[in-house]
Amino acid sequence: xxxxxxxxxxxxxxxxxxxxxxxxxxxxxxxxxxxxxxxxxxxxxxxxxxxxxxxxxxxxxxxxxxxxxxxxxxxxxxxxxxxxxxxxxxxxxxxxxxxxxxxxxxxxxx
Amino acid sequence: xxxxxxxxxxxxxxxxxxxxxxxxxxxxxxxxxxxxxxxxxxxxxxxxxxxxxxxxxxxxxxxxxxxxxxxxxxxxxxxxxxxxxxxxxxxxxxxxxxxxxxxxxxxxxxxxxxx
Numbered sequence: 130x131x132x133x134x135x136x137x138x139x140x141x142x143x144x145x146x147x148x149x150x151x152x153x154x155x156x157x158x159x160x161x162x163x164x165x166x167x168x169x170x171x172x173x174x175x176x177x178x179x180x181x182x183x184x185x186x187x188x189x190x191x192x193x194x195x196x197x198x199x200x201x202x203x204x205x206x207x208x209x210x211x212x213x214x215x216x217x218x219x220x221x222x223x224x225x226x227x228x229x230x231x232x233x234x235x236x237x238x239x
Numbered sequence: 240x241x242x243x244x245x246x247x248x249x250x251x252x253x254x255x256x257x258x259x260x261x262x263x264x265x266x267x268x269x270x271x272x273x274x275x276x277x278x279x280x281x282x283x284x285x286x287x288x289x290x291x292x293x294x295x296x297x298x299x300x301x302x303x304x305x306x307x308x309x310x311x312x313x314x315x316x317x318x319x320x321x322x323x324x325x326x327x328x329x330x331x332x333x334x335x336x337x338x339x340x341x342x343x344x345x346x347x348x349x350x351x352x353x354x
Contacts, residue, residue, distance in 0.1 A: 163342065171348075172243070172332070172345030174345070178342055216281050218341070225294075225295065226295065229281025231279065231280050232280075
């Protein structure tokens with residue numbers, strides 16, 4: 130069964146304090162792994178796509194990496210505006226579905 | 240470019256009442272999705288359309304939920320009758336089909352409260 134688990138559920142950081150969010154997955158045929166950002170009261174916003182182990186993508190203070198079993202979202206020197214829920218999802222080639230994890234809620238304090 | 244549009248943004252109804260949600264996807268996106276998101280959880284797929292065809296409705300509770308996508312553009316999701324457990328945010332998303340299907344663009348959602 131396709132499954133995505135994110136940890137931690139919640140993370141509180143001081144501004145400038147770097148950290149990583151984890152996404153562990155099992156999927157029958159990985160078409161891609163996706164990271165989304167969701168702000169309160171809004172729909173998820175696409176951030177990155179990763180297709181194969183070893184791949185990395187960067188955007189401002191965020192860097193996503195992928196192995197065969199998990200993905201990490203590294204946040205370098207975060208700012209308060211990075212506060213949001215970060216969702217990881219796998220696209221299954223078996224079902225064609227996007228399977229989401231439960232998300233990590235990040236709070237960055239000034 | 241306009242994003243995915245959903246209405247209404249909020250809806251409060253009593254149990255056993257019907258409710259409908261409307262979605263207008265991004266122009267050119269043939270694939271349309273309806274998701275349900277419970278508090279503290281990720282979105283869960285209810286139904287996926289390729290143009291007018293519902294290609295995956297395996298997660299749609301068909302006894303009370305229905306959806307349609309006339310002319311392959313706008314879509315409506317209906318619940319009749321609503322139950323207390325249907326309280327959630329209903330998200331519409333759209334994408335290009337095939338390999339690009341994981342890169343989805345979401346609307347703001349409709350927050351449904353059933354009392």
